[in-house]
Amino acid sequence: MHIAIVGNIGAGKTTLANKLAHHFNWEVFLEDVDHNPYLKDFYDDMPRWAFHLQVYFLNSRFRQTQHIKKLQSASKGVIQDRTIYEDAHIFAANLHQSTLMSERDYQNYLGLFESMISMVDPPDLLLYLRADLPKLVQQIERRNRDYENNIKIEYLKNLNEHYEHWISNYKSGRLLIVDVNNLDYVHNPEDLSVIIDKINSTLFGLF
């Protein structure tokens, strides 16, 4: 079983991924953030580092999918924090649309993505955490990563629009949308139970 958690920056993916992995006793795959050699530079100068960052994330995410595939074939459960789909359909598409990535770099990137995606299996369940801008801003501030302090509201808004568009067209497997605006699964165990019940119901027909 493979559950992938998707959603905007600060939506609560990593927190939920760890809690679900603990609950189901499955392996968790997190994003390569702390050792990412481009992320800080990217936030300082997006046009300069957009392509480099996207190629880095794409490769890191692709390796992760191949590792997940091996665990899947050994019948191990996996929770994944963000997917390769979001790199291309959300982040790279948004950078291109916002003219922060050139046409030439975007086409080059897409060629690479297309070559890789045929080797990627979709998750058994895509769990989208839908969060409005105030929730995202509050949680990004709470996390307090220095390089994210200057993220513009406009950037988050554009990403949210890409998420909504992508999710409304997602046809590769089971999809569960959870509105997290009024959920606090950090402090309220009942809020975590609400999500776990929805997952059990979607995946196993329980409840």
Ligand SMILES: Nc1ncnc2c1ncn2[C@@H]1O[C@H](COP(=O)(O)OP(=O)(O)O)[C@@H](O)[C@H]1O
């Ligand atoms: N539903 C929630 N309610 C309250 N706080 C949350 C919730 N989800 C996440 N947080 C807090 O918000 C911050 C960002 O969450 P995180 O899981 O790192 O988001 P993401 O991985 O989606 O970027 C963390 O400090 C986390 O403890």
Ligand SMILES: Nc1ncnc2c1ncn2[C@H]1C[C@H](O)[C@@H](COP(=O)(O)O)O1
């Ligand atoms: N593909 C990406 N392009 C740009 N930025 C990205 C990409 N994937 C992740 N990020 C950024 C967004 C955040 O600042 C960190 C971690 O993501 P998070 O949603 O907080 O887990 O990396």
